[in-house]
Amino acid sequence: xxxxxxxxxxxxxxxxxxxxxxxxxxxxxxxxxxxxxxxxxxxxxxxxxxxxxxxxxxxxxxxxxxxxxxxxxxxxxxxxxxxxxxxxxxxxxxxxxxxxxxxxxxxxxxxxxxxxxxxxxxxxxxxx
Amino acid sequence: xxxxxxxxxxxxxxxxxxxxxxxxxxxxxxxxxxxxxxxxxxxxxxxxxxxxxxxxxxxxxxxxxxxxxxxxxxxxxxxxxxxxxxxxxxxxxxxxxxxxxxxxxxxxxxxxxxxxxxxxxxxxxxxxxxxxxxxxxxxxxxxxxxxxxxxxxxxxxxxxxxxxxxxxxxxxxxxxxxxxxxxxxxxxxxxxxxxxxxxxxxxxxxxxxxxxxxxxxxxxxxxxxxxxxxxxxxxxxxxxxxxxxxxxxxxxxxxxxxxxxxxxxxxxxxxxxxxxxx
Numbered sequence: 001x002x003x004x005x006x007x008x009x010x011x012x013x014x015x016x017x018x019x020x021x022x023x024x025x026x027x028x029x030x031x032x033x034x035x036x037x038x039x040x041x042x043x044x045x046x047x048x049x050x051x052x053x054x055x056x057x058x059x060x061x062x063x064x065x066x067x068x069x070x071x072x073x074x075x076x077x078x079x080x081x082x083x084x085x086x087x088x089x090x091x092x093x094x095x096x097x098x099x100x101x102x103x104x105x106x107x108x109x110x111x112x113x114x115x116x117x118x119x120x121x122x123x124x125x126x127x128x
Numbered sequence: 129x130x131x132x133x134x135x136x137x138x139x140x141x142x143x144x145x146x147x148x149x150x151x152x153x154x155x156x157x158x159x160x161x162x163x164x165x166x167x168x169x170x171x172x173x174x175x176x177x178x179x180x181x182x183x184x185x186x187x188x189x190x191x192x193x194x195x196x197x198x199x200x201x202x203x204x205x206x207x208x209x210x211x212x213x214x215x216x217x218x219x220x221x222x223x224x225x226x227x228x229x230x231x232x233x234x235x236x237x238x239x240x241x242x243x244x245x246x247x248x249x250x251x252x253x254x255x256x257x258x259x260x261x262x263x264x265x266x267x268x269x270x271x272x273x274x275x276x277x278x279x280x281x282x283x284x285x286x287x288x289x290x291x292x293x294x295x296x297x298x299x300x301x302x303x304x305x306x307x308x309x310x311x312x313x314x315x316x317x318x319x320x321x322x323x324x325x326x327x328x329x330x331x332x333x334x335x336x337x338x339x340x341x342x343x344x345x346x347x348x349x350x351x352x353x354x355x356x357x358x359x360x361x362x363x364x365x366x367x368x369x370x371x372x373x374x375x376x377x378x379x380x381x382x383x384x385x386x387x388x389x390x391x392x393x394x395x396x397x398x399x400x401x402x403x404x405x406x
Binding site for chain 1: 226
């Protein structure tokens with residue numbers, strides 16, 4: 001390990017990526033837990049039925065609608081924000097890979113990572 | 129409401145625990161649990177499961193990196209195939225009748241049971257084939273051999289591996305599972321990548337693959353906050369606990385029991401789908 005200390009290589013990149021993912025999950029879990037606690041408290045005594053699929057209300061499906069509900073202190077919106085944070089975590093990892101390979105001057109893998117990022121972005125944009 | 133949340137939370141811990149102990153991942157147990165036991169619509173179950181898959185994969189990443197086996201290059205290269213597959217899978221999922229989804233899921237369960245049963249019996253052969261593209265695409269690498277040195281390896285049959293990865297991504301997007309078993313199969317058996325490198329790299333890929341279809345699920349309204357919250361936290365807690373236990377516990381007995389459970393769930397899901405009870 002101490003053979004390569006300051007040099008930036010694949011191993012170092014993966015270590016930073018691992019941390020990045022861990023922090024993202026911790027943050028997202030904290031937000032979801034907070035939102036979930038409020039959510040359960042607000043819905044005490046009600047019954048739930050997931051037998052029939054209705055789809056979530058439109059407010060939860062678009063960033064704009066979600067932001068609006070979030071500002072009103074809607075507990076379900078807090079959970080959804082945590083979920084979005086969670087989805088953003090692996091995306092952030094790919095963004096970091098682009099930067100990492102650029103530092104290593106590995107053009108081929110900058111292109112590979114950018115392709116993955118493009119697919120991710122296309123799916124997120126297509127869906128919003 | 130409180131009771132339902134607590135029960136789902138407990139069930140998710142169990143799913144995460146079993147998923148980690150057997151190496152199949154939480155989603156494979158979670159979706160049948162939610163649909164067969166809790167009578168949740170399969171679309172909500174898939175949505176919640178996919179979110180938990182991202183959490184587990186990312187949560188375990190730091191531990192895997194420390195071991196130094198994973199290859200960021202192989203992972204990133206194959207993620208091109210898995211993410212496109214995942215988008216395709218999510219696209220299919222929104223257009224397919226839920227009965228068909230249940231039947232496909234059941235078949236995947238039966239196949240997983242078979243894989244898990246076989247895994248406990250024989251071990252894979254060490255092979256060292258290599259494709260000329262291995263070096264050209266800079267996929268060759270090395271990992272610590274445990275004695276202070278480095279064990280180098282090359283990659284074989286890249287096209288076939290790439291195609292299998294597309295399939296793994298499609299399954300992941302279609303059923304809301306990590307499909308880690310298929311990913312390991314593609315890397316280990318098809319591309320002849322050493323097992324330890326395959327399993328750790330697969331874990332990284334699962335999160336990125338799931339993120340590709342999660343956006344589509346979210347937009348289609350498959351992710352219910354009330355369900356996603358206990359499921360995500362439960363599976364995450366269960367799988368982290370399972371990873372700890374895995375170091376100590378003897379899993380062969382557990383795996384045999386689990387295989388039977390998976391078989392039963394698979395048959396149940398196929399029956400439900402065929403009889404239109406989904």
